[in-house]
Amino acid sequence: MNGFYRESSIREKFPKVLDILLLDRTRSTARASQNIIWANSNYRSKGKEYAQTSQIRSSLITGKRDNVIRSRAFKSKDIQKVRTKQKAEVFTPTWVIERQIDEVSADHRRSDLDSYLKIKWLEVACGEAPYITTRYDMETGDFIEVPERVGILDRKLTVINETLSEFLDWQKATELAYKTVYGFEWNGDSLLLARENLLYTYIENYVSKWQIYPDEKLLEKIAVIISYNIFQMDGLKYIIPLSEKKERVYSEQLSLFNDPEPKRWIIRKGIRVKVMDWEKNKMEFFDKGIGE
Template sequence: METYELNKIVNFETYPVCNMLRLLLIDKTTKRNIIWATKSYEYLGDKYSEKKHLTEEAILGIDPVDLQPRVSKSLSQQEERTRKKAEVFTPSWICNKMNNHCDAEWFGREGVFNTEIEQNWIVNPETIHFDDKHTWNKYVDSKRLEITCGEAPYIVSRYDAATGERIPIYRRIGILDRKLRVVGENTDTEVDWLKWVIRAYQSVYGYEFQGDNLLIARINLLVTFVDYMQDKWNRVPTETELKKLTNIICWNLWQMDGLTGTIPYGKLAESQYQISLFDFVIDEMKSEDMAVDCRIFNWRSKESITYNSMKRGT
């Protein structure tokens, strides 16, 4: 069995991140890697400039402290990113309050997963109750989107984004955390558990402009999968299981300019123009001057669509 131990909030050199790092960097729209889309690392050299792609070599070649969640960055970096990209801390208690509000709308009652007490919460220790109209399967399949997701604190809550404090599984409050709790309470075999965990991952979406944030968000979802499997079945996922979940994560958490629905800066970076006949060629790539619409995946119909077409309902 592989050793799973994270000494930092994000560790690129240990399981499961080191196993999946190459895949975690893929942009499903362009079929290239995501780009930095931030000037925070330009002092390290040309390959860290904002329009260059994140690569395994670049990531593993810098001090791991430089590529950590926002709470670990220097105050000057935090202020700069807040000023330029409106990047903010979202404490877990606020994420919890907003997710509770969404769940109250869905269930038709308050306090389903926990009860808020000022800037804290008491976990509901009872199995979550569902009725004939609001079944647990429908809850797991219900689609949720975190816009400008940053490190995805509304989707998963491995740590408090404001303090960096780790949150144990039983107290986690993310959208996906809640779905995974429900799956754990309503399945008895590994096969059924994994089937519905996959559906839970297929139901949560998020987009982010800055590449470092997006990578951390993807890692947070992947490590969350490992956490829940260890907690439920006392084992870590296989390479095949990790690859399957990573593929879903990279489709559902994508890099996008939220104002335009296109990839950052609108069109492909220069190094992206070498397109293989075997690659997925997008219609928008007919002209270098055309903006490239971001694509997402509909897991029920098994087809990719553009985010903009989804917004238009076409």
């Protein structure tokens, strides 16, 4: 299993899938696609294409640049400190994740399969999404085998693997499991890693169950769900990061003494984030109903 990822990652082997994982569903339209943005200055030294508000393009993270985005465990200590200071980025040890999810899942252990799969989960400031899937140890980066994972999606997939023996039933249940887990993140690099982790989790469970690799069409189908459910957002304002603008305004009217009017600042509201409601099959504003 590990050899598959050493030889070729999703970024290199499945460019169409990568393009899906880079989409910003809030800003994309039927006419034009928009990607998630970097939303940090950690990569600015590599060129203007890596500026905070620049979109993450596949060409910037593939080929000779395939090591640009790396898990926090493999980032330099200096970068880790900067990200912790600026955005309070920290990651929780796997054993803590396991105990916390054990606690919140206690009431659902006796649910039937359909009810269990429909339970919705939102990981706030999700980073690389360890509460959804614990593919690797967040402190060391060590790979965790499928049976030993403890994320909420991991648990749902374990139940599916143990319960269903027909492929079509398995695939339908797996898609439902993916549609019920959500997460948002400020940093574009971490967001992409989170999305990739969810897709790799699908591949790894597929191989574990069926002993073959899924085809590209199946990967695209799961990637679409992931691109809607794991999204980029400023969790305090429910907007696309850095989309709120502060502008200086001058009055064109002269004062009585022929002096210019004092300058003032106005805030241009940011782009409200939308999220997919799969039951209605439509996008809704994330903050709909909040504060009403």
